Amino acid sequence: MQKQAIFQSRLLPYALVAPQLAIVLIFFYWPALQAVVQSFLLQDAFGLSTTFVWFDNYIELFRDRAYFEAIVRTFLFSFAIALSSLSFALLLAVMADKPLRGSMLYRTLLIWPYAVAPPVVGVLWIFMLHPSLGVLARYLRAMGIDWNPLLDGDQAAALIILAAAWKQISYNFLFFLAGLQAIPRSVFEAAAIDGARPMRRFWTVTFPLLSPTIFFLLVVNIVYAFFDTFGIIDTMTRGGPGTSTVTLVYKVYSDGLLGGNLGSSAAQSVILMVMVIVLTGIQFRFVERKVTY
Amino acid sequence: MANVTLRNVRKTYPGGFEAIKGVNVDVADGQFCVLVGPSGCGKSTLLRMVAGLETVTGGEIDIGGRVVNQVEPADRDIAMVFQNYALYPHMSVFNNMAYGLRNRGMKEAEVKTRVDEAARVLELTPMLERKPRQLSGGQRQRVAMGRAIVRQPKVFLFDEPLSNLDAKLRIAMRVEIRKLQRRLNTTSIYVTHDQLEAMTLADVLVVMNGGEVEQIGNPLAIYEKPATTFVASFIGAPPMNLMPTRADEIKSQLGSTEAGILGIRPEDFVITDQTPAGGIALPLTVEAIERVGAETFVYGARDQDEQRVAATPGELPPGEVIVRIPGSEAPPIGARIRVAALRQKLHLFSGDGRTRLEA
Secondary structure: OOOOOOOOOOOHHHHHHHHHHHHHHHHHHHHHHHHHHHOOEEEOOOOOOEEEOOOHHHHHHHHOHHHHHHHHHHHHHHHHHHHHHHHHHHHHHHHHOOOOOOHHHHHHHHHHHHHOOHHHHHHHHHHHHOOOOOHHHHHHHHOOOOOOOOOOHHHHHHHHHHHHHHHHHHHHHHHHHHHHHOOOHHHHHHHHHOOOOHHHHHHHHHHHHHHHHHHHHHHHHHHHHHHOOHHHHHHHOOOOOOOOOOOHHHHHHHHHHHOOOHHHHHHHHHHHHHHHHHHHHHHHHHHHHOOOO | OOOEEEEEEEEEOOOOOEEEEEEEEEEOOOOEEEEEOOOOOOHHHHHHHHHOOOOOOEEEEEEOOEEOOOOOHHHOOEEEEOOOOOOOOOOOHHHHHHHHHHHOOOOHHHHHHHHHHHHHHOOOHHHOOOOHHHOOHHHHHHHHHHHHHHOOOOEEEEEOOOOOOOHHHHHHHHHHHHHHHHHHOOEEEEEEOOHHHHHHHOOEEEEEEOOEEEEEEOHHHHHHOOOOHHHHHHOOOOOOEEEEOOOHHHHHHHOOOOOOEEEEOHHHOEEOOOOOOOOEEEEEEEEEEEEOOOEEEEEEEEOOOOOOOOOOOOOOOOOEEEEEEEOOOOOOOOOEEEEEEOHHHOEEEOOOOOOEEOO
8 A cells, every 4th residue: 555645846745734833833842942941041120131040040949939839739729620620520420421301401501611711710700709799709708607719818729729620520521421421331230230329339330430531531630720720810819819829830920921030930831841741641641541440 | 039920011111102011921930931022022121120120110020929110120139141241341250240249248258159159150260350351252241140140149130141142152152041040940031032042941932022922831832833923923933934815726725714814834834746635735936945954945936826915914025935845955946846734734813913713
């Protein structure tokens, strides 16, 4: 079999891939390279002089307590978001998997939130939970909870986690439902005849059989929580109160764009880049290897 | 040890579709009952109702003297072998078999004894640590059987357990299942669409059609005296020849009769020039020959049947007659032959095929 396409001109194939290459180079590699270069430079406050400082930006970063806190916070957020959205999505998927009337309708409805853009999600939850405007905030206070995420850092963090997890539920739900439907019904029936009550059936049959899906989603959710929560944080808390909701990605933005410390910001984004590469690597290896139960 | 009794069992789906239209079956303790019928006849639904996987919308299902309509599958003391085996893919063979025992809180030592014993019987001992995906179809089938027998249930339920196996393995497993059931002497209900499987396995054969029981009885008795034309053409391969008694050459030989349909099994025909007293002789034109070695099937067209009237229901295509002859000697295609059947080999049915008439 002839697999190679034959071109008359040797230039034509390059010309054909050129637009795509140009996009990748200009919009991905160039900024990435810029970030790497920038991370070795130190600029004065007015951008008048630039000095090459080797790894000073990185060293300073790792000595900075705030950066260390941001790392811990980002991991905490990620696990909290992944755990809550995965478990809630799994619960919904298990319930939606039952052959009930109107299942198509509520399955479709459950998928909708995924189409909502992160900043809109932020605004949505702010309207519900803003201490003075929020609809739900009133009930919380009526229940005696001193609800004020604008002042209380932990509450602000909870709010971010809630909104970010909510948005991701749809995506997880979709995968869980597909995963559940890939399991033959007769396996559950066999388990029922084998005397496993619903809870036991879930933990000994459903859960292990979904474990490949769960692992895949765990990686996807952590990546999401790491990088895609920027819009939510920016609309809801802008990293505040104080720095209690500043994640790594938000810190890149606030240090660089708001704080004007381009060198440090660039160094942070290089570190993030490395993290993305590692996470994507894990995901790819996993997706390729498929089922592992 | 238990008998299974179905009393006027019905299943109506919410849409109004009646899958089971009042079935009465009595399976005595230790008997092997086979439900057979074409796809969509409700046999699997009926079995799943006995298992408790489908709700019963009418009548009673009685296992060992206890009405189990409202009892959970787990508490019916039954074990089921599924068509796709339904093994737990993430568990080893040992754990697959042990699962049902552990769920019931059995001591681990006892679990091991029972699973080891079942594995020995089913020759699965070397594979106990393997996962189902590392097994062949026949081995998976045996694991599914093992999972059923370790529980020592009152009743075994089989839902077309052999239909995913190749032809040779199917025959081997068929014999195995029968031997195993004889030895354990456990009441069994077995669903199949394969009439040969049904004939060879059953103590009691239940022929189903359209959600109703057509005939219940000993398989040979059913073969010899099918109660309806449906049973006549479903049990036996190739099927019984069904001919309308109003066709000229048949009417002239049978004389006046209230029967509307005449049935003759392919093996009851003999190629001969004589006409046995009271019997039937038919001139045929040979249209096709099938040689299978020990026997040969001759497909012939009835001559004088100009109008080609079909016996409804059953005869397809109209006017065609299948004759089974021993050996591989057969008349050439296009030859005109004469076949005859003895009086006692004739089956007579009412015109609608629903009633057998004794001649």
